[in-house]
Amino acid sequence: MSEDLVSAIDPAPSPPEGAPGKRAPGRAGRDLPAAVGVGLGLGALVVVPLFSPFRFGFVLVVAAAVWLGVHEVVSALRRLGARPPATPLFLGGAATVVLAYVQGPDGLVLSLVLTVLAALVWRLLDPAEGFLRDVAASAFTAAYVPFLAGFACLLAVPDDGPRRVAAFIALVVCSDTGGYVAGVLLGRHPMAPTVSPKKSWEGFCGSLVAAGGGGAVMFPTMFDASPLLGAVFGLAVVCTATLGDLGESMVKRDIGIKDMGTLLPGHGGVMDRLDSLLPTAPVAYVLLAAFL
Numbered sequence: 001m002s003e004d005l006v007s008a009i010d011p012a013p014s015p016p017e018g019a020p021g022k023r024a025p026g027r028a029g030r031d032l033p034a035a036v037g038v039g040l041g042l043g044a045l046v047v048v049p050l051f052s053p054f055r056f057g058f059v060l061v062v063a064a065a066v067w068l069g070v071h072e073v074v075s076a077l078r079r080l081g082a083r084p085p086a087t088p089l090f091l092g093g094a095a096t097v098v099l100a101y102v103q104g105p106d107g108l109v110l111s112l113v114l115t116v117l118a119a120l121v122w123r124l125l126d127p128a129e130g131f132l133r134d135v136a137a138s139a140f141t142a143a144y145v146p147f148l149a150g151f152a153c154l155l156a157v158p159d160d161g162p163r164r165v166a167a168f169i170a171l172v173v174c175s176d177t178g179g180y181v182a183g184v185l186l187g188r189h190p191m192a193p194t195v196s197p198k199k200s201w202e203g204f205c206g207s208l209v210a211a212g213g214g215g216a217v218m219f220p221t222m223f224d225a226s227p228l229l230g231a232v233f234g235l236a237v238v239c240t241a242t243l244g245d246l247g248e249s250m251v252k253r254d255i256g257i258k259d260m261g262t263l264l265p266g267h268g269g270v271m272d273r274l275d276s277l278l279p280t281a282p283v284a285y286v287l288l289a290a291f292l
Helices: 003-009 032-050 056-078 086-103 105-123 131-155 161-186 201-223 227-255 271-291
Strands: 190-192 196-200
Touching: 032 056, 032 161, 056 086, 056 131, 056 227, 056 271, 086 105, 086 131, 105 131, 131 161, 131 271, 161 196, 161 201, 161 227, 161 271, 190 201, 190 227, 196 201, 196 227, 201 227, 227 271
Parallel strands: none
Antiparallel strands: 190 196
16 A cells, blocks of 8 residues: 555644644643543444444454554654555454454464565565665554454453453553543652653552452452452553553654544544553453453
């Protein structure tokens, strides 16, 4: 797919905060009413197919999110001069999440390998200059977006898969909400001021309380399991979600953008919503398989 087509799908990522014409955000950096409305809409988009007789519809939703996420990452990397080939990443990304659901972990790993190989072969058609850079960018994109998203599809496979996915997403939301509220009300000590100045240790503690407590309530009610296991699961979710958020913030700092895109009002781009979910998905898959 040509660079012009990729650029036409969505506007360029948002410029750094404070640029001319940029709407002033709230204290925590969000347009809260828009963020809540979009969040509820996204939740419905996931929950409805997940709990419907046609569970594969959830996989299609994940595939669409992966497609948009790959587009945002490829567009952002091009601002750094990298040129990962978009077509094999789009096609391989969709195939990765579908094969994860149909073939399990073996299909997920095989799809990742084939996607990277396809991107490598595709890139061989262009001049040699920047080859290693572009292949490395392709491998990063394939591993970061579709491979990690594939674990969400693996979570949906068992008979209680919809409840596993719901618990995973709900606790990430608890972590985000608890951190947001505590950060706005009590935040005084930044966790990583050079990476994400608005993320505070007080907010992190709020995430721990919200997700740990949420897990302790969800596990007995949803899985008839120990609340202690639920609390441990919730605390693990906070750690991976926070690392994912900080990791994406580091990428955006390196590129020099505030958001990965502009598709979701109050949130930024699709990757600005997936940043916490993606690294949490494999941890949720492993822990739920062990605990349940």
